[in-house]
Amino acid sequence: MFSGPPDVFAHGFSTRRAGVSEVPTLSAMNLFSSRSRRDPVAVVTENRRRLALHAGFHPLPLRPGQGIKVDHANAVWVLGNPEPERYDAMVTDRTDVVLAAPGADCMPVLFTDPVRRVVGVAHAGWKGTLLGVAMETVKAMVGGFGCRVGDVAVAVGPSVGPCCFTLDRAEARAFSRIHPDCVPDPDSPRPHVDIRLANRLLLQRGGVLPENIHDDASPGRRAVTLCTSCNPQLFFSHVRDGAHFGTQVGFLWIPGGAAVGGAVGGAVGGTAVGGAAVGGAVGGAVGGAAASGRLQAPAGTPETDGASAAFGSDDVQSL
Numbered sequence: 022m023f024s025g026p027p028d029v030f031a032h033g034f035s036t037r038r039a040g041v042s043e044v045p046t047l048s049a050m051n052l053f054s055s056r057s058r059r060d061p062v063a064v065v066t067e068n069r070r071r072l073a074l075h076a077g078f079h080p081l082p083l084r085p086g087q088g089i090k091v092d093h094a095n096a097v098w099v100l101g102n103p104e105p106e107r108y109d110a111m112v113t114d115r116t117d118v119v120l121a122a123p124g125a126d127c128m129p130v131l132f133t134d135p136v137r138r139v140v141g142v143a144h145a146g147w148k149g150t151l152l153g154v155a156m157e158t159v160k161a162m163v164g165g166f167g168c169r170v171g172d173v174a175v176a177v178g179p180s181v182g183p184c185c186f187t188l189d190r191a192e193a194r195a196f197s198r199i200h201p202d203c204v205p206d207p208d209s210p211r212p213h214v215d216i217r218l219a220n221r222l223l224l225q226r227g228g229v230l231p232e233n234i235h236d237d238a239s240p241g242r243r244a245v246t247l248c249t250s251c252n253p254q255l256f257f258s259h260v261r262d263g264a265h266f267g268t269q270v271g272f273l274w275i276p277g278g279a280a281v282g283g284a285v286g287g288a289v290g291g292t293a294v295g296g297a298a299v300g301g302a303v304g305g306a307v308g309g310a311a312a313s314g315r316l317q318a319p320a321g322t323p324e325t326d327g328a329s330a331a332f333g334s335d336d337v338q339s340l
């Protein structure tokens with residue numbers, strides 16, 4: 022299925038490490054601030070710079086910037102069209118445009134089509150999952166760029182697992198309707214909910230191939246999507262940390278050469294940045310680099326859990 026060059030895409034997921042935010046719940050690699058979640062803009066800017074340097078996309082900015090208007094809905098912005106007032110997903114075929122989706126329990130979801138060379142990101146919390154934001158992103162790739170659904174690969178980043186995420190019964194019922202397995206304890210006063218499974222099932226019903234979805238239920242592979250709430254040393258979590266939670270991101274882009282060090286091939290400054298794995302090359306270009314064990318990050322640089330973590334190999338990688 023994968024017919025293009027193996028290193029078409031560069032991508033990764035940030036962790037909370039090696040940034041400069043000092044507020045305990047934002048420490049240290051917080052990538053977002055607002056009136057309700059205060060972190061000095063200079064601090065967030067420095068964290069973004071560190072991520073860009075280390076992941077290999079400096080000086081390209083993350084899209085969107087500070088002003089992302091997450092709506093917990095399903096609007097998709099196809100870059101080039103007028104920017105909607107609010108949206109939770111983006112799609113483009115442009116090179117050197119670094120798309121990012123935030124998360125702090127919500128799923129940062131990455132999409133690629135290696136045939137048409139199109140990428141997308143989505144922010145999918147429980148509401149967006151029910152509204153089908155992931156499949157809406159795929160549809161935007163199909164409608165905007167002629168992608169075939171069967172060519173689209175999806176990676177689900179660190180997010181709250183069914184171990185830690187609960188909703189009230191009425192809300193959980195909507196997930197039971199997608200599939201009973203999405204709510205293992207529907208009669209409990211506050212049932213646990215598996216938003217990743219719901220996300221997967223909705224994508225599969227839309228035609229995405231099961232083996233092209235990389236999450237904690239990837240067929241034949243070990244679980245690769247870690248729980249943000251269960252891993253306080255690695256990730257921010259709204260469920261765990263409360264209202265003043267930090268933000269991590271999933272990011273990807275189509276390298277065109279403008280980034281310093283260009284991440285094509287996965288090698289940036291001697292360490293691995295996940296690339297290329299989306300689209301069937303799992304275990305190939307990216308896995309080979311990032312699955313080789315825990316790589317040492319230079320002092321003061323952020324860590325990202327590499328593409329390999331999302332796309333089928335080992336533990337969270339320090340890039």
Ligand SMILES: [Zn+2]
Nearest residue numbers: 184185248251
């Ligand atoms: Zn958990």
